[in-house]
Amino acid sequence: MHQILDAILSAQAGPADFAALPLPESYRAITVHKDETDMFAGMRTRDKDPRKSLHLDEVPVPGLGPGEALVAVMASSVNYNSVWSAIFEPLPTFGFLERYGRRSELTKRHDLPYHVIGSDLAGVVLRTGPGVQAWKPGDEVVAHCLSVELESADGHDDTMMDPEQRIWGFETNFGGLAELALVKSNQLMPKPRHLTWEEAAAPGLVNSTAYRQLVSRNGAQLKQGDNVLIWGASGGLGSYATQLALAGGAFPVCVVSSPQKAEICRAMGAEAIIDRDAEGYRFWKDEQTQDPREWKRFGTRIRELTGGEDVDIVFEHPGRETFGASVFVARKGGTIVTCASTSGYTHEYDNRYLWMSLKKIVGSHFANYREAWEANRLVAKGRIHPTLSTVYPLAETGQAAHDVHANVHQGKVGVLCLAPEEGLGVRDEETRARHIDAINRFRPPAPAAPTKGTTS
Template sequence: MKEIVDAIVSTEATSDDYAALPLPDSYRGIAVRKADTGMFDGLDSGVKDPRKSLHLMEAPVPELGPGEALVAVMASSVNYNSVWTSIFEPLPTFGFLERYGRTSELAKRHDLPYHIIGSDLAGVVLRTGPGVNAWHPGDEVVAHCLSVELESSDGHNDTMLDPEQRIWGFETNFGGLAEIALVKSNQLMPKPGHLSWEEAAAPGLVNSTAYRQLVSRNGAGMKQGDNVLIWGASGGLGSYATQFALAGGANPICVVSSEQKADICRAMGAEAIIDRNAEGYQFWKDEHTQDPKEWKRFGKRIRELTGGEDVDIVFEHPGRETFGASVYVTRKGGTIVTCASTSGYTHEYDNRYLWMSLKRIIGSHFANYREAWEANRLIAKGKIHPTLSKVYPLEETGQAAYDVHRNLHQGKVGVLCLAPEEGLGVRDHDKRAQHIDAINRFRP
């Protein structure tokens, strides 16, 4: 492994040099264990501790199949699916691996008693399998997390509709929170040259998800002048939604939970900000009863910030806690687009405010390859920037996931895998200098 790291850090190794490097027999990765799936039984979600379930383990390097690539992972990041995996909710991920393993002889590799997780990476291609022509050993890459088979016609208009669509590192094994990752070659995209390894690894999943959810015609189809309500506007998803709204000429109304997070949104350029804790919004009277008076108070506050207008689009991901309010405050004919349910999957809302006002609810899940490529292209052009706030070593991934689970973070939390220190991997120093303040906006 040291030879691989030395070659990457030197920047002088050729494609032939990388192809000649011997692959190690094993590598280190962050994993959950099948034997541990019951360890949190009976506990509330909030007290389940990823530090107890995520383990740094040594695993054999997986066999490389057709259309695949092995990547030396310099850095990765923590997403909420890493948290879900670590607390075995809504289901242990081993069911995903078992079902995938039944689909083909090659897929059987994924059905193991351990699951190496992670749905982001920045690194260098080490090997490619038969049939891969677009990528070669030594290419510096990032990876999106869409894994598809495309043997059904259903996926050929929008690959997210492929019946065998999975999220790499969550519904497949050999993910990015590791020293080596196994990906399909069509997951690979060029690493933005002005970013370090850890910065380049941060946007992947959340940037592409926000792009489809907000910008793409498969999502809300945002246009200039739209008022966009963004829950968790300084978080992993929301920080990219805020940037897309601003870059696209829309007006983000940023909902945050502290003055510090409000300051981050102001630094991005947002002006309309609601600190839901400071203003005391409580959308539920108790576990079973919502409070429509709070919806109305919330809507009034939004109109104060927009000059009397309701929101055209709600960027939803908290789920149960906020969904009733989201449906209520959306303008007549507007759109609620949802990609997650981090506060609970059972949504409740008053359907009168949906059907009688001709509103739409759109489900949005990650992004297809084209959307992911476009989102990465905007990062590479310096139009959208990483929102990296903190970086942990691979050994402390459990703490990184704990931070995300407890909402102790801002933006994205990164993880160094093979990179020996932060700040490596920058190739375009001139472009970096142009955007350095934006790149560092979320850093302490």
């Protein structure tokens, strides 16, 4: 592994050099264990601690199949599916691995008593399997997390419709929170040259998800002038939705839960911000009963910020806690587009406000290769920026996942895998200099240097 890292850090090694590097027999990876899936039985979701279930293990390097690539992972990041994997909700991921393992001799590799998780990476291609033409050893890449087989006609208009569509590192093994990762070659995209490894690893899943959900013809088809309600607008997903809305000429109404998160949205360029905690919105009277008066109060507040207009699009992902309000506040003919349910999967809303006002609920799940490529292209062009706030070493991934689970983070939480420190991997300093303030927008300010004559 040291030889691999040395070659990457040299920035001088070519394809032949990387192809000649010996592969190790094993590598370090963050895993969950099949024999521990009941460890949180009977506990409330909020009390389940990823620090107890995530392990740093030494695992064998998987064999390489046709159309696949083995990547040296310099950095990765934590997504909500990493948290779900760690707390075994809504189901332990080992059922996914068992089903995938039954598919073929090749996929049997994925059905193991441990699961290497993680659905983002930035790194360097080490090997490619038979049939791979577009990528070669030494290529600096990021990976999106859509794994497809494309043996059914259903997937050839939109690959997300492939019956064998899976999320890599969640529904497959050998994910990105590790020193090495196994991906299909059609998951790979060029690493944005002006970003560090940890910055480049941050956008993948969430930026692609937000792009499909908000911009794509498969989602809300955002257009100039649209009012867009964005829940959790400074979070890992919402921060990209906010940037995409602004870049597309729309007017985001950003919902956050603290003054600090409101300031982040203002720094991105948003003007309309609702601090739901400060303004005391409580959409549920109790566990069984929603409060329509709060929907109406919320809708009135939105109109105050938009000049009297309702929102054209609601960017939904909290789920149960907010869905009734989301359906209510969308304008007549508007769209509620949902990609997750982090506060609960059983949604309740008053259907009169949907059917009588001709609104639409659109389900959106990750992105196809084209959508992920376009989302990554916007990052490479400096139009959309990473929202990285905190970076942990691989050994502290449990704490990183705990931060996301407890919602004490902003933007994305990164993880250094092979990279020995932050700040490495920049190949285009000129572009970086033009965007450095936006790149660092979510990072805490550096400590002030001691003034002359003071002691620490």
